[in-house]
Amino acid sequence: MKKLQGSLLLLLTTLLWGLAFVAQSTAAESIGPLTFNFTRCLLAAAFLFAVLLIRNSALRITKKRSPVLSRKRLLLGGVLCGITLFSGMYLQQAGIAAYPPDAASSGRAGFLTATYVIMIPVAERVSGKKFRLPVILAVIGCIFGMYLLCMSGGFEGIYLGDILELGCAVGFTSYILVVDRFTDLDGLSLSCVQFVVCGMICSAGMLIFEKPDSGALLQAWLPVVYAGIVSSGIGYTLQILGQKNAEPAVASVIMSLESVFAAVFGWIILGEGLSIREIIGCALVFASVIAAQLPDLIPRKKPLSSDNE
Numbered sequence: 403m404k405k406l407q408g409s410l411l412l413l414l415t416t417l418l419w420g421l422a423f424v425a426q427s428t429a430a431e432s433i434g435p436l437t438f439n440f441t442r443c444l445l446a447a448a449f450l451f452a453v454l455l456i457r458n459s460a461l462r463i464t465k466k467r468s469p470v471l472s473r474k475r476l477l478l479g480g481v482l483c484g485i486t487l488f489s490g491m492y493l494q495q496a497g498i499a500a501y502p503p504d505a506a507s508s509g510r511a512g513f514l515t516a517t518y519v520i521m522i523p524v525a526e527r528v529s530g531k532k533f534r535l536p537v538i539l540a541v542i543g544c545i546f547g548m549y550l551l552c553m554s555g556g557f558e559g560i561y562l563g564d565i566l567e568l569g570c571a572v573g574f575t576s577y578i579l580v581v582d583r584f585t586d587l588d589g590l591s592l593s594c595v596q597f598v599v600c601g602m603i604c605s606a607g608m609l610i611f612e613k614p615d616s617g618a619l620l621q622a623w624l625p626v627v628y629a630g631i632v633s634s635g636i637g638y639t640l641q642i643l644g645q646k647n648a649e650p651a652v653a654s655v656i657m658s659l660e661s662v663f664a665a666v667f668g669w670i671i672l673g674e675g676l677s678i679r680e681i682i683g684c685a686l687v688f689a690s691v692i693a694a695q696l697p698d699l700i701p702r703k704k705p706l707s708s709d710n711e
Contacts, residue, residue, distance in 0.1 A: 404647040405647055405648055407647060408643075408644045408645070408646060408647030408648030408653070409644070409648050409653070409656055410644075411640045411641075411643055411644035411648075412640070412641065412644035412645070412648055412653055412656040412657055413656050413659070414640055415637050415638075415640040415641045415644060415657070416656060416657055416658075416659045416660040416663060417663055418632055418633050418636060418637040418640075419633055419637055419660045419663070419664075420512065420659075420660050420661075420662070420663020420664045420666070420667055421628075421633075421663065421667050422628065422629055422632075422633035422637070423498070423507075423508040423511055423512050423664040423667065423668060424508055424625075424664075424667045424668060424671050424672055425624075425625035425626075425628045425629045425633070426438070426494070426495055426498050426508075426511075426625065426629060427498055427507050427508050427511075427668070427672065428622065428625045428672075429622040429625040429626055429629070430495065430498050430499040430507075431622075432618040432621050432622045433614075433615070433618045433619060433622050433626075434499070434608070434611075434612040434614075435492055435495035435496040435498075435499055436492065436604050436607040436608040436611060436612050437604075437608050437612050437614050437619070438495055438622075438626065438629070439488070439491050439492060439495055439600070439601075439604045440601055440604035440605045440608050441619065441626050441630060442626060442629040442630035442633070442634050443597045443598075443600045443601030443604055443630070443634065444597075444601050444630070445626070445627065445630025445631055445634070445635065446593075446597040446601075446630050446631065446634035446635035446638070447594055447597040447598045447601060447635075449630070449631050449635035449636075450590060450593055450594035450597065450635050450639065451594055453590060453635075454590055454591065454594060457590065469588040469591070471587065471588055471591060475584070475587065476587055476588075476591055476592065476595060477595065479580075479583070479584035479587055479592050479595070479596075480592060480594075480595025480596050480598070480599055481595075481599050482580045482583075482584075483577065483580055483581060483584065483592065483595075483596035483599075484595070484596040484597070484598070484599025484600040484602075484603070485599065485600075485603070486573060486574075486576040486577035486580050487573075487577050487596055487597075487600050487638075488573075488599075488600045488603045488604065489569075489570075489572075489573030489576065489577075490570050490571075490573030490574035490576075490577050491570075491573075491600065492573075492604070492607075493566050493567070493569040493570035493573055494511065494515060494566075494567065494570040494573075494574075496566050497511055497514075497562075497563040497564070497565075497566030497567040497569075497570060498511050498563065498567075499563075500561065500562045500563040500566055501561055501563035502561070505561060505563065506668060506674040506675060506676050506680070507563065507668075507674070508664050508665065508667065508668030508672060508674055509661075509664060509665035509668045509669070509674055509676055509680075509684070510551060510561075510563070510564065510567070510680075511563065511567050511570075511664065512660060512661040512662075512663070512664025512665055512668070513551060513661040513664070513665065513683075513684050513687050513688070514548065514551070514564060514567035514568055514570075514571060514687075515567055515570055515571055515574065515660070515661065515664075516571075516657075516658045516660060516661035516687065516688070516691055517544055517548065517568065517571045517687065517691075518571040518572070518574045518575040518578065519654045519657065519658045519691045520540055520541055520544045520690060520691060521571060521572065521575040522575055522578060522579065522654055523537050523540075523654075524537065524541065525575060525579065536693050537693075539693060540690040540691070540693035541690070543686050543687075543689060543690035543693065544686070544687055544690035544691070546686060547682075547683045547684070547685070547686025547687035547688075547689075547690060548564075548568075548683065548687060549683070550679050550680065550682055550683030550686065551680050551683030551684055551687065578645075578654075578657075581641070581642055581645055582645060585642070585645055585646045589639055589642040589643040589646070590639060592642060593635075593638055593639040593642055596638075597634065597635075597638075641657070654691075658688065658691040658692070661684070661687070661688065661691075662688065665684065
């Protein structure tokens with residue numbers, strides 16, 4: 403039952419994240435990536451802090467115990483999650499901002515971000531786990547799919563945004579692997595700390611490299627609020643809670659559906675289209691994402707016991 407609940411939480415997370423690509427594409431037209439991410443982290447941290455206060459007050463009223471936390475471990479987890487989250491968030495938003503207007507940025511960014519699901523099993527197998535044939539085939543299929551998706555004009559057809567989105571996938575790979583190390587912590591507290599850390603890094607970069615404009619922020623208030631409260635505050639917290647109970651392989655497959663939701667919402671809301679070649683590339687990337695998980699999704703056969711022993 404807990405595994406099912408974890409899977410449902412992750413499914414809801416991918417839906418929220420898929421719609422966030424539309425918000426990010428819209429906000430990228432008026433504000434810089436560091437300004438956008440600082441604002442969304444600030445909103446997320448404030449939202450989660452308020453939720454923590456309400457929850458702790460409710461626990462005191464009902465005389466229930468609050469989650470026991472190691473402050474050192476919470477700080478360590480929050481800092482590591484915040485740093486890796488910043489790398490993924492910044493490169494993702496910078497990539498979206500770098501796309502030309504006719505590049506179907508929501509769909510492309512969504513699918514390229516989803517390649518972290520390929521990178522996760524590769525990283526795990528490099529660290530000592532057996533590297534199986536389905537994973538090798540998945541990596542080859544993913545590379546070919548990305549070629550069709552990103553290089554419609556050959557090597558001249560690749561966008562700077564595509565490169566940044568692949569870097570974003572590396573960042574989110576690190577983030578998901580770090581989160582997996584701290585699933586014993588309270589999800590709300592860990593999520594709140596990570597957004598404080600991520601927001602601090604964004605604020606430093608924003609003041610150095612960008613010129614925040616209050617008028618531009620007001621113009622993009624709806625995408626910023628959605629990305630801050632719904633996609634970040636709620637979405638990333640649901641991911642941490644979902645990863646506690648869902649099987650790692652199943653979790654990766656479910657989270658890969660973020661790319662599908664991104665393309666669908668980009669088509670419905672922004673009117674973005676993909677060519678036949680790019681659709682085939684998307685399909686190959688998505689199929690590779692699924693194939694990468696097959697070694698973990700298919701249960702191993704137990705060895706037959708010998709009756710002669």
